[in-house]
Amino acid sequence: MSAVNLFPRNELLPWLVSAQSAPYLSRPPYARTEIFNNLVTYLVQLRRDGTLNDADFNELIKTISATFMEAEISDRVDGVLDRALKKALPDVPGWKFP
Structure with a gap:
């Protein structure tokens, strides 16, 4: 169960409110x-x-420090790989790279 569901909406801790209020994307x-x-x-x-x-x-x-660092490094590696794949793969008609 999510930590957000443990508290009624008006009693959420400030850091949970900011985490819950915006979708990931x-x-x-x-x-x-x-x-x-x-x-x-x-x-x-x-x-x-x-x-x-x-x-x-x-x-x-x-x-929490290890989790934060893991997420930051993962995002950076994903970005580098995405850019490399976009350069390396030819454009396929009718298909768009996500």
């Missing part, structure tokens, strides 16, 4: 970075409040 290029920054800010707040201990905080930061 219409997000600006910096949206993932903004969501990452909001999530880190929220985790820091939970740590300061004492809700998270040091070990949990460190583990969560490592996990």
Whole structure:
């Protein structure tokens, strides 16, 4: 189940609202970075409040950082491969490269 479905719409955390409000294809290029920054800010707040201990905080930061980096690298590799394929493949009549 999605984390977004765990809360009623008016009680969503700020970083979940920004993640849910825009479909993937219409997000600006910096949206993932903004969501990452909001999530880190929220985790820091939970740590300061004492809700998270040091070990949990460190583990969560490592996990979201790794996930963020994986997504960024994947997008860049996809972009490079798409450009290379568009150059290498001849145009086929009636077919458009996605």
